[in-house]
Amino acid sequence: MxxxxxxxxxxxxxxxxxxxxxxxxxxxxxxxxxxxxxxxxxxxxxxxxxxxxxxxxxxxxxxxxxxxxxxxxxxxxxxxxxxxxxxxxxxxxxxxxxxxxxxxxxxxxxxxxxxxxxxxxxxxxxxxxxxxxxxxxxxxxxxxxxxxxxxxxxxxxxxxxxxxxxxxxxxxxxxxxxxxxxxxxxxxxxxxxxxxxxxxxxxxxxxxxxxxxxxxxxxxxxxxxxxxxxxxxxxxxxxxxxxxxxxxxxxxxxxxxxxxxxxxxxxxxxxxxxxxxxxxxxxxxxxxATTPEADKTGGEVFTEERTVLTDASPEDVWRTVNALGGKDGWHTIPLVWTVRGAIDHLLGGIGLYRGRAPEVGEGDVVDFWTVVHRDDEAKRLVLRADMKMPGHTVLDMRVDREGGRTRYRQKITFTADGFLGQLYWVAQKPLHDVVFATMARGIVRKASTA
Known part of the structure; x- marks a missing residue:
């Protein structure tokens, strides 16, 4: 009935x-x-x-x-x-x-x-x-x-x-x-x-x-x-x-x-x-329950990768990576994402949404990112940026061992949307490097104090 x-x-x-x-x-x-x-x-x-x-x-x-x-x-x-x-x-x-x-x-x-x-x-x-x-x-x-x-x-x-x-x-x-x-x-x-x-x-x-x-x-x-x-x-x-x-x-x-x-x-x-x-x-x-938007693809691809070694255990680093966003923040320069989010909001984008589920999986949102892939066994988390920009940004984070220490690897991939996307990458690159380098060090520092 x-x-x-x-x-x-x-x-x-x-x-x-x-x-x-x-x-x-x-x-x-x-x-x-x-x-x-x-x-x-x-x-x-x-x-x-x-x-x-x-x-x-x-x-x-x-x-x-x-x-x-x-x-x-x-x-x-x-x-x-x-x-x-x-x-x-x-x-x-x-x-x-x-x-x-x-x-x-x-x-x-x-x-x-x-x-x-x-x-x-x-x-x-x-x-x-x-x-x-x-x-x-x-x-x-x-x-x-x-x-x-x-x-x-x-x-x-x-x-x-x-x-x-x-x-x-x-x-x-x-x-x-x-x-x-x-x-x-x-x-x-x-x-x-x-x-x-x-x-x-x-x-x-x-x-x-x-x-x-x-x-x-x-x-x-x-x-x-x-x-x-x-x-x-x-x-x-x-x-x-x-x-x-x-x-x-x-x-x-x-x-x-x-x-x-x-x-x-x-x-x-x-x-x-x-x-x-x-x-x-x-x-x-x-x-x-909604009609998904198609992802942006094509264009010139720019990558930037960095590695940080730490004495913290792989489990503690992975736990810190999985807790990124929401109340825990991103362990980078204070207010930088707040300003970026405000600009995005003015441009009609999603802005800096500070929120996430306690446990996230593929398709879940983490502030201004969406989870593309999560593999607990391989300790890998891949996020897609959803802010307005002339291109497509993916953040790939991995945790593994190198010798007797833990290695945190962080890779940014930006697929430019035409010439405007290339200009965007060049213009934001200096601040981008500082923000994400600070974030990588902040993640391992947080894991070391866990």
Missing amino acids: GATGHLGSRLVPQLLARDHQVAVLVRDGTQATLFPTNVMVHVGDAKDPRAVRKALTGNDVVYFLVHSLDRPDFAEADREAAAVLATAAEKAEVRQIVYVGGPRPDSPAPSAHLASRAEVGDVLAAGRVPALVLQASMAIGNGSTSFELLRSSVRLTPWVAVPSWMNNTSWPVADTDVVHFLVAAADLAEPVDGVFDVRGPEQLSYLELVQRCARVLRLPVRLPVPAPVWSHKLAAWAAGLVTPVAAGVAESLFESLDHDLPSDGRPVTDVLPAPPGGMTSVDNAIRA
């Missing part, structure tokens, strides 16, 4: 790919054309007991992905649909119910949206059929209402209103990871009854999420503007004008930002396997 929604439309093809037989319940018969011919399509209302029971007959697992946020009585509608499902699942001898809801804030008065999500989970859990209730914060993916609201706002305005609730935090998760767990639930050896958290790898405030989205989209840092009277209704009205999300839906979502959304319950990995390679980073989730 909910097969035409954001998660459901991604779940169905994944189940089919694993040779599961799939049946769906849709309200409108014309929606049958959305599914392959090997999907059994039932037409009916999710609140109609007969239609629901007919759709469930012969099925082992039922997914409840219904969400009526686009109607004013969404809480009542979803509660009724959940009660119908719980009863029908028992009569149809379904062995497992799977539901995706939201986190439960530690608040005596949660928003209507979050309260409804929790209530639906409780209704399903109270039934006799085991219910696997998954609690997830914002699902980052193309078509997710919450993410569309975020992405559209970031793209359309160079500033961001910052009422107090923008500092509340959550654990956003890639929609591909949520779908992974939904698919895995179909293969459970035994039914599972309980509530589990589907948590992304990083806790971010909503303001940090706005800036992270802008950074991945290669947009300048959004200018924070204090907004003590920026109510949810006003924010929703503005969103309704400039985003594809209806004002009524946006208001319900904004109201949920009044709470920190914790993820301190039982992790879903207690009962379901984690995605291959682990949970998707926030940066890569945002990137996968």
